[in-house]
Amino acid sequence: MKSGSTFSSKLVGGFVLTVGLTVLMGAASAGALTTVTNSKDDVIASTSRELFDTQQLSTIAEQRIGDYRAYLLTGAETNLAAVTSNRELFLSKISNLRDVFTDPGRLAMLDKVAQAETAYAAVLEPTLQRRKTITNLQNISQLNATEVGPARRALQQAIADLISRVQADAAKANKAASRQSVQAIAVVCGLGLLSIVSAGVIALRLNRRLRRQVGSAIGHIQSSSAQLEAAATQQATGGRDQAGAINEITTTISELLITSRQIADSAQRVAKIAEETADAAQNGDATIDQTRQSIAAIRTQVDQIVQHMLSLGEKSQQIGGVVDLVSELAEQTNILAINATIEASGAGEWGRRFAVVAEEIRKLADRTAGSAREIRALIEDIRSAVNTTVMATEIGARAVDAGVHQFDDATNSFRRIAHLVSTTTDATREIELTTKQQTTAVEQVNMAASDTARVTQETEHSALQTKQTAAHLSTLSSDLQRLVGAGQR
Numbered sequence: 001m002k003s004g005s006t007f008s009s010k011l012v013g014g015f016v017l018t019v020g021l022t023v024l025m026g027a028a029s030a031g032a033l034t035t036v037t038n039s040k041d042d043v044i045a046s047t048s049r050e051l052f053d054t055q056q057l058s059t060i061a062e063q064r065i066g067d068y069r070a071y072l073l074t075g076a077e078t079n080l081a082a083v084t085s086n087r088e089l090f091l092s093k094i095s096n097l098r099d100v101f102t103d104p105g106r107l108a109m110l111d112k113v114a115q116a117e118t119a120y121a122a123v124l125e126p127t128l129q130r131r132k133t134i135t136n137l138q139n140i141s142q143l144n145a146t147e148v149g150p151a152r153r154a155l156q157q158a159i160a161d162l163i164s165r166v167q168a169d170a171a172k173a174n175k176a177a178s179r180q181s182v183q184a185i186a187v188v189c190g191l192g193l194l195s196i197v198s199a200g201v202i203a204l205r206l207n208r209r210l211r212r213q214v215g216s217a218i219g220h221i222q223s224s225s226a227q228l229e230a231a232a233t234q235q236a237t238g239g240r241d242q243a244g245a246i247n248e249i250t251t252t253i254s255e256l257l258i259t260s261r262q263i264a265d266s267a268q269r270v271a272k273i274a275e276e277t278a279d280a281a282q283n284g285d286a287t288i289d290q291t292r293q294s295i296a297a298i299r300t301q302v303d304q305i306v307q308h309m310l311s312l313g314e315k316s317q318q319i320g321g322v323v324d325l326v327s328e329l330a331e332q333t334n335i336l337a338i339n340a341t342i343e344a345s346g347a348g349e350w351g352r353r354f355a356v357v358a359e360e361i362r363k364l365a366d367r368t369a370g371s372a373r374e375i376r377a378l379i380e381d382i383r384s385a386v387n388t389t390v391m392a393t394e395i396g397a398r399a400v401d402a403g404v405h406q407f408d409d410a411t412n413s414f415r416r417i418a419h420l421v422s423t424t425t426d427a428t429r430e431i432e433l434t435t436k437q438q439t440t441a442v443e444q445v446n447m448a449a450s451d452t453a454r455v456t457q458e459t460e461h462s463a464l465q466t467k468q469t470a471a472h473l474s475t476l477s478s479d480l481q482r483l484v485g486a487g488q489r
Contacts, residue, residue, distance in 0.1 A: 014206040018199045025195040029188040044177070047170035053097055054166045057113065058159045060090045065152060068124065072131055080128065090117060103169065109162045116155040123147040229470035235459065264435040271428040278422055292404065292411060299400045306393045313386045316379050323375045330368040337362030 064086035071079035094114050101107050127148055340358035344351030 014202050018202055021198050022195050025191040029191050035184075044174065047166075047173050050097075050100055051163070051166050051170055053093060053100070054159075054163050057090065057093055057097075058156070058163065060086055060093065061117075061155060061159060064090065068128075071128070075131060075134075083128070087117075087121065106162070106165060106169070109158070109165055113155070113158040113162055116151070116158040120148075120151040120155045123151045226470070226474065229467050229474075233467060235466070261439055264432060264439060268432050271425060271432055275425055278418060278425055282418055289411065292408065296404065299397065299404065302393055302397045302400060306390060306397070309386050309390050309393065313383060313390075316382045316386065320376060320379045323372045323379065327369055327372040327376075330365040330372065333365040334362050334369070337365060 064083055067079050067082040067086060070076070071083060091114075094110060094117075097110055098107070101110060337358045341355050341362070344355035344358060347354070
């Protein structure tokens, strides 16, 4: 616990710590009891299950012996089947017990039971086989079963020994669980006693610390009372001096009020001039914006001209492609006309007319090829003119862009001027407003100075009362110290 905390917080802290220790001890006790109880329950359940399974070996062996005797008397196949089923169940129980047992002594005794059962089955099987061959059993001596009795008694004895061993182990486990229970109860009692001792130690230490701190606090109160009494005396003396100083402050404030009014008038005239300058700057900014819009329109027209010229160049290229196709057709037609003339000359009289037609076609193809060459030359001229126009237009567009940038710079300059003028106007208005507020504040200070003079007199009276209160507080602290016995250890 910190020394700077309150008494209530320390009491609450001690109580919480005590409760926490009690809860911790209770939880530990409950955990110990739960662990011991669960352990004992597990031991009882385990030993009971092992003892039950071991005793079942005896029960199954007795049932097997009874079914064997019934078969010897009756020769019924159901009794023989029961003998076989009981042996399989017996062997299954032995296998299960091998998985459960962990003690080497038990496992050794279980092996003896398995060996005795094997010996018993070995001497029992010939007797069963002889009984199958006998149809009319007149005397039990006919079976010659003298070895079965000793083997049966050996098996029963081995099972009895195993049961005794399991019972003895179960008794030992129960005694060990009982000892753990006694130890757990002793631990719980010890934890309870430790909790009581811890609570007592906490209460004792908390009591001593609180008394020590109360004594220290009372000492501080007495010291503070003496200081407060001295301060009250000084305050009463200072109040008289303060009254004279306030009179001088009132005279100075009156002069400051006159100066503040003159500054307010000058700031108002400066604000008016700044507003007129801002209006002029805004008009110039508007004019430059209009000019910049006109230049932007010119730039748009130039871009459209460039687009049209580029489109014209593309159309001329398309026409050139058509002219090339026409030239190719004229050349092919000329070749066909020549071939037709050759074929017509070989046809004799009948091909003369066809030769004339072929000659006319060839001449038409020559004229078409010549026209195509002329058109191609015109297209090349158009392309050259288009390229020249596009270059000139690009130069004009760059000039327009440069003009736009210059107008943007001028616009930005006007806007900065307008912003500076606006800032100046705002600053001037703030000066004017501040000056007016200062004038009002000075008037309020003048009124407050008058009030302060009155309050000073009241403070002097209060200082005397504070001195009396400090003396009374010192008396009360002495009474409180005697009440709590803070000086004791």
